[in-house]
Amino acid sequence: MSSRRVLCIVPRLPSDLVGGEKIYTYHLLKNLASFRELILVGAWDYPPSIDYTWAKNILSEEKPSRSKVGSVFSLQPSAMYQANTAVIRKLLKKLPKDLDFEAIICMHYFGYREAKAFAEEQNAANGIPLILITHNAETECRRGLASSARNIFESVAFRWDLAKVTFHERRALGYADAVTTITEHDEQALSCFNPFITTITPGYAVREPIGRTPLADRARTVVVLGTFEWEAKKKNIMDFVCAAEKIFSQRSIRLKIVGRASQAFLDELKAFSFVEATGEVESFIPHLNSARIGVVCEEIGGGFKLKSLDYIFNGLPLAAFAGSVEGLDLVAGRDFLEFDSHNDMCHGIAECIDDVAKLQQLAETAENRCAHRFNWLDRGKALAKVIDQALSHSSHQ
Secondary structure: OOOOEEEEEEOOOOOOOOOHHHHHHHHHHHHHOOOOEEEEEEEEOOOOOOOOOOOOEEEEEEOOOOOHHHHHHOOOOHHHHHHOOHHHHHHHOOOOOOOOOOEEEEEOHHHHHHHHHHHHHHHOOOOOOEEEEOOOOHHHHHHHHHHOOOOHHHHHHHHHHHHHHHHHHHHHHHHOOEEEEOOHHHHHHHOOOOOOEEEOOOOOOOOOOOOOOOHHHOOOEEEEEOOEOOHHHHHHHHHHHHHHHHHHHHOOOEEEEEOOEOHHHHHHHHOOOOEEEEEOOOOOHHHHOOOOEEEEOOOOOOOOOHHHHHHHOOOOOEEEEHHHHOOOOOOEOOOEEEEOOHHHHHHHHHHHOOOHHHHHHHHHHHHHHHOOOOOHHHHHHHHHHHHHHHHHHHHOO
16 A cells, blocks of 8 residues: 555544643654654544644544543443544544545544444455554553442442443454553553554653752652542542641641642642642643652552653652553662552651752652653654554555
């Protein structure tokens, strides 16, 4: 096939770059565009504030909002139900009939049915390969969420969603000609459902350096970046806040939580006197520049945390759980502070927050270790190679 055109089906097309999922989706595809001509089909929450001129064409609509509660009464998992993939089906019908595609990329498992149906309708004889881009081992994540349910109602809802996620994720993996994951852990978890898996870790869009306030001149503040909209993320941060309340208050340590959240959840966080919850901000860099330690406190979810690179490339020492630094190739104790629980993390932070020399050494060794290893263009090239391998594989079937 002579065409180097790739159809990218993106049920959650980023409108902005707030949150790791959006950052990974946007930059991976943007850098793939250096090697392929991309046609994007997707739905976004509102008109984008970011540049898409790198795409050859975009077919998009604002997707009608759906309540997560409604997914309880649906056969679709919560994420698939809220993505409202009927919009994708409608948009795919608008594509010109004379377009041919080298491959189809499906971003997330919950667009797999639309991707598979389109491939079969358009060119079943030529066998257009389907590349599935995953962001997590979703079944494993949902299992962790289900085990953390606080009451019988949550338990029933989470386990029902787990069953639906398991069914659809495995079907998507089975349909795909190739799969990419963000971490080697996810690759191992999913390899039993598809042998053609490649790990493509996130890159980092390095920002212009700014003057950094010396750690010794900063307040005794710990910062957590993130978006706090998914139930697992809200539970993670609330568990950390509860564990930190007594320890941080006794040591006069402030906790700053920076990132998008509902006003109701922000109010819950602000009820703790030692917490400052900013909500969404125009730039998180000033908040990093006023803290002594950056924290990754997710017990549920695992995987590669882009916020780790935000901390590292802005000169902050990192405190994290072991599973939260996968893909960074960092050594605990030398490059970052590693903990096994929220309680241990809070005690460990309290013990070392005044040891500025140690914190500075951790920050410097981690930044040196990660320098030049997270180029997004390399990730785009890696995805182009996955497409080439899928084409080779399909041509020999």
